Amino acid sequence: MAATGLGAAARAGGDPLITEVQEWNRKLGDGVGTYAYGMPSPHESHVVRRTLPWLTGDATSSSSFTPLHALEGIITPNGLCFERHHAGIAAIDAAEHRLMIHGLVDTPLVFTMDDLRRFPRQSRILFLECAANTLTEWQAAQVNSCQFTHGMLHCVEYTGVSLRHLLAEAGVRPQAEWLLAEGADAAAMSRSIPIGKALDDCLVAFAQNGEALRPEQGYPLRLCVPGFEGSMWIKWLRRLEVGDKPWGQREETARYTDLMANGRARIFSFEMDVKSVITSPSPDVGVRHGNGPMVVSGLAWSGRGKGLISRVDISLDGGRNWRPAEIEEPSLPMALHRFRAMVEWDGSEVLLQSRAVDGEGYVQPTRAELRAARGTSSIFHNNGIQTWLLRPDGSVENVDVS
Amino acid sequence: MCPRMPVIATLMAAALLSAQGQAAERLGLGRAATRGEIAAWDIDVRPDGLGLPAGEGTIAEGEALWAEKCASCHGDFGEGVGRAPALIGGQGTLAGDRPMRTVGSYWPHVSTLYDYTRRAMPYGDARSLTDNETYALTAYILHLNDLVDAEFVLSRESFGSVALPNAGGFVPDDRLDEPYYRDRATPCMTGCKAEVKIISRASDLDLTPAPAGRPDDLKE
Numbered sequence: 001m002a003a004t005g006l007g008a009a010a011r012a013g014g015d016p017l018i019t020e021v022q023e024w025n026r027k028l029g030d031g032v033g034t035y036a037y038g039m040p041s042p043h044e045s046h047v048v049r050r051t052l053p054w055l056t057g058d059a060t061s062s063s064s065f066t067p068l069h070a071l072e073g074i075i076t077p078n079g080l081c082f083e084r085h086h087a088g089i090a091a092i093d094a095a096e097h098r099l100m101i102h103g104l105v106d107t108p109l110v111f112t113m114d115d116l117r118r119f120p121r122q123s124r125i126l127f128l129e130c131a132a133n134t135l136t137e138w139q140a141a142q143v144n145s146c147q148f149t150h151g152m153l154h155c156v157e158y159t160g161v162s163l164r165h166l167l168a169e170a171g172v173r174p175q176a177e178w179l180l181a182e183g184a185d186a187a188a189m190s191r192s193i194p195i196g197k198a199l200d201d202c203l204v205a206f207a208q209n210g211e212a213l214r215p216e217q218g219y220p221l222r223l224c225v226p227g228f229e230g231s232m233w234i235k236w237l238r239r240l241e242v243g244d245k246p247w248g249q250r251e252e253t254a255r256y257t258d259l260m261a262n263g264r265a266r267i268f269s270f271e272m273d274v275k276s277v278i279t280s281p282s283p284d285v286g287v288r289h290g291n292g293p294m295v296v297s298g299l300a301w302s303g304r305g306k307g308l309i310s311r312v313d314i315s316l317d318g319g320r321n322w323r324p325a326e327i328e329e330p331s332l333p334m335a336l337h338r339f340r341a342m343v344e345w346d347g348s349e350v351l352l353q354s355r356a357v358d359g360e361g362y363v364q365p366t367r368a369e370l371r372a373a374r375g376t377s378s379i380f381h382n383n384g385i386q387t388w389l390l391r392p393d394g395s396v397e398n399v400d401v402s
Numbered sequence: 403m404c405p406r407m408p409v410i411a412t413l414m415a416a417a418l419l420s421a422q423g424q425a426a427e428r429l430g431l432g433r434a435a436t437r438g439e440i441a442a443w444d445i446d447v448r449p450d451g452l453g454l455p456a457g458e459g460t461i462a463e464g465e466a467l468w469a470e471k472c473a474s475c476h477g478d479f480g481e482g483v484g485r486a487p488a489l490i491g492g493q494g495t496l497a498g499d500r501p502m503r504t505v506g507s508y509w510p511h512v513s514t515l516y517d518y519t520r521r522a523m524p525y526g527d528a529r530s531l532t533d534n535e536t537y538a539l540t541a542y543i544l545h546l547n548d549l550v551d552a553e554f555v556l557s558r559e560s561f562g563s564v565a566l567p568n569a570g571g572f573v574p575d576d577r578l579d580e581p582y583y584r585d586r587a588t589p590c591m592t593g594c595k596a597e598v599k600i601i602s603r604a605s606d607l608d609l610t611p612a613p614a615g616r617p618d619d620l621k622e
Contacts (some may be wrong), residue, residue, distance in 0.1 A: 057485020
């Protein structure tokens with residue numbers, strides 16, 4: 001396409017985009033203040049969250065997906081972070097929000113948002129992955145889109161107060177073993193969290209990427225549980241109860257448990273295991289440039305250990321042979337990692353894969369290995385290697401290989 | 403049900419609490435929660451029954467409430483309407499190709515039924531049920547699952563007499579014992595498989611919505 005266009009332009013004496021004065025080069029543009037809150041160029045209007053209409057019966061308990069294929073680096077823009085609500089987006093005025101800490105503590109406490117802003121703050125760039133990310137791919141390659149296969153994932157800079165600091169303010173009693181976190185939404189979304197994790201690296205966040213949390217992400221307050229499954233990152237956080245046993249909540253028993261082939265289910269499978277995906281090329285972003293140099297770009301992450309990625313390899317032949325990809329800076333604990341490999345594409349059919357190894361030495365398994373160990377009914381924690389079939393015409397399809 | 407996690411949690415908590423005892427100073431921020439405030443928000447019920455309120459509910463009361471507030475989504479018998487979850491059936495399906503995860507087939511705890519109904523149901527009108535209504539609906543759902551007879555009255559006192567069939571169906575997270583994680587082996591780089599075959603394609607199914615694409619986007 002590009003080569004043809006250039007040839008025609010050359011015959012006419014040059015590219016008219018260069019040889020002719022363009023409208024934007026002649027006329028004045030919009031003045032300052034035209035857009036009180038700036039939005040992306042209208043030419044980027046295709047970069048949006050999308051939904052799978054058949055996934056759920058109702059949009060208030062459903063998911064939308066991050067357009068991973070259209071993003072660069074490791075930070076997800078606030079308006080593109082995927083959504084998962086269990087009863088819609090709670091509409092809360094920060095001035096009317098309260099956080100309560102009670103249970104096995106010396107002094108049950110209530111905080112306003114103003115109170116919380118008086119604690120020391122910290123900012124951390126963290127990935128958040130829904131445990132159900134890639135749920136459509138357990139049985140077979142099913143959805144032809146990186147956005148839909150891997151887009152229940154985001155990574156932003158969260159700013160807030162250390163949960164450990166808040167709990168210390170109330171005084172955690174020695175019998176404490178679990179913490180219940182609960183939201184103020186119409187699902188009163190709730191999860192039990194081991195107290196060790198709560199006192200380790202959790203964050204009670206009020207900002208993302210430098211601005212207040214978006215309502216879809218729990219405005220005015222959400223819990224961050226680094227490396228753990230997204231449903232534990234309680235949005236619209238209003239209550240923390242310290243106890244000595246888990247609460248057996250619906251979202252940790254009937255849901256977010258991993259059914260195995262033998263009919264038993266894993267419970268409290270919190271960590272998100274090592275995973276990666278090539279975001280470009282992908283079914284959403286084919287190759288338009290024909291043969292020659294091609295950038296293969298993708299994301300890798302792990303919720304184990306320190307949450308670091310030690311290496312990523314890519315394969316062009318469906319996993320027979322591998323070559324190392326470069327991991328771009330920054331490499332931050334519990335954050336997405338961006339990897340890149342330069343490939344000289346000869347225009348033939350390619351079975352593209354990426355395979356990550358995390359800082360603990362765990363290697364991302366194949367889909368076949370996952371199925372052999374767990375069956376195909378787990379729904380959650382599908383971190384298997386993704387295969388994209390790149391065809392000579394530059395189109396890409398989601399396929400599964402032996 | 404989960405023999406390992408509490409032990410690990412205790413050890414971690416002990417270590418962190420002692421480490422933090424010196425580091426974190428109380429700032430004296432916030433204020434004490436009142437008993438009334440805690441009572442208003444502390445709605446959770448634990449599997450051992452902690453958190454159950456006083457009161458009771460009968461199957462007959464539950465049946466009337468069910469018809470009025472629940473059946474339009476969950477069906478007259480809990481079978482589910484459209485995409486709303488079924489609350490009955492599914493026994494014997496968990497190890498099969500199409501497992502049905504219902505209260506009767508999958509849920510481990512009776513307490514979750516009370517807790518979740520109290521916090522999130524009816525869908526779109528949460529927190530509207532009284533404690534006794536929640537007892538009655540919980541009792542009725544147990545009855546729909548043939549777990550209690552028509553004379554059963556659910557209360558804090560009778561709660562312990564009912565167990566769900568799949569209570570023993572859950573195991574601790576042992577993912578790291580799986581073969582590909584267990585040894586943390588160095589990954590293979592060349593000649594890792596004899597052959598590679600495509601075994602399924604997304605185009606075999608027609609599940610992908612049309613892209614909100616640019617005009618020059620490639621066809622799917």
